[in-house]
Amino acid sequence: MNFEWLGRQSDRIVELVGWHILLSLVPIVVGVIVALPIGWLAHRNRRINPYVVGTAGLLYTIPSLALFVLLPPILGTKILDPMNIIVALTIYTVAMLVRVVADALDSVPQETVLAATAMGYRPYQTLLKVQLPVGVPVICAGLRVAVVSNVSLVSLAALLGIPQIGSLFTQGFQLRFYTPIIAGIALSLLLALVLDLLIVLANRLLTPWTPKVVTS
Numbered sequence: 001m002n003f004e005w006l007g008r009q010s011d012r013i014v015e016l017v018g019w020h021i022l023l024s025l026v027p028i029v030v031g032v033i034v035a036l037p038i039g040w041l042a043h044r045n046r047r048i049n050p051y052v053v054g055t056a057g058l059l060y061t062i063p064s065l066a067l068f069v070l071l072p073p074i075l076g077t078k079i080l081d082p083m084n085i086i087v088a089l090t091i092y093t094v095a096m097l098v099r100v101v102a103d104a105l106d107s108v109p110q111e112t113v114l115a116a117t118a119m120g121y122r123p124y125q126t127l128l129k130v131q132l133p134v135g136v137p138v139i140c141a142g143l144r145v146a147v148v149s150n151v152s153l154v155s156l157a158a159l160l161g162i163p164q165i166g167s168l169f170t171q172g173f174q175l176r177f178y179t180p181i182i183a184g185i186a187l188s189l190l191l192a193l194v195l196d197l198l199i200v201l202a203n204r205l206l207t208p209w210t211p212k213v214v215t216s
Contacts, residue, residue, distance in 0.1 A: 002179040009180075013168070017187060020164040023085050023157065024150040024195070030086075031093025031146065038094070039101025040127060053102060059095035064088065064153050068160055085157045092153065093146050100142030104135030133206070140203035144196050151192040155184075165191070 006013070042052040071077070071084045108131045116126045132139075158166030168184030171177075 002177075005177075005179050006183060013183065013187070016163055016165050016167055017191065019082075019162075020151070020154055020166075020187075020191060023082060023089070023154045023162075023164055024147065024191075026086050027089035027093050027150060028143070028147055030090045031097055032143070034090070035094045035097035035101050036132075039098045040105060042098060042102040043105040049102065053099045056095040056098040059091055062091075064092070064156055065159065067091070068157065080161050082157075082162055084160075085154065085162060089150050089153060093150065096146050096149070097139075097142055100139055101135075104138035104142075105131050107138055108134045136206045137203060140199055140206075144199050147195045147199060148192045151188060151195065155188065 038052060038056075042049045067088045068084055069079070071087055072079050072081065075081075075083065075087060077083050105127075112130060112134065113126060116130045121129065154164050155166030155169065157164060158170045165184050165187050168180040168187075172179070172181035172184070
């Protein structure tokens, strides 16, 4: 490990980490916004549930590198435009979270929903004030998988020349120099761990009624 090289490249590495965070998190935010109504629709209408969930599953099987290359002519963007990566990872995030949202809403006891209806809640109020809060642990579990997956998939964008942590891998392979590769792996793992812990913390803050494990 060449720490002198890391010191010289520190500014560039910080910039790459910033791009990696942006390319990883924007698709998560947009994906959640898109997946919530689709997952709710799949939960409400049992007849279309298999088709919606099945289609989402098929989208996730599209090879990421192929999607990165196919999107520019569809979106009218250049191959090096980060928007291609954001759109591709948003598709994967939606594909993953649609089933998660549907399962989260399915996990809410029917008695709870009926009680909210009896109290005069409209359907959207029941969703926002009862079903989603109760389903937060299931949704957060899916988000943890989606975030880690995005952190990993963003690295592939380096093959297209889009700067982020994956650029350290390509640089290391080109120079046959292992320090950038080791640094890239360590930063990817650290970023995935930090984002995962943030979701765990958010889950605890959003569900203060859940029992906490007491250790002696």
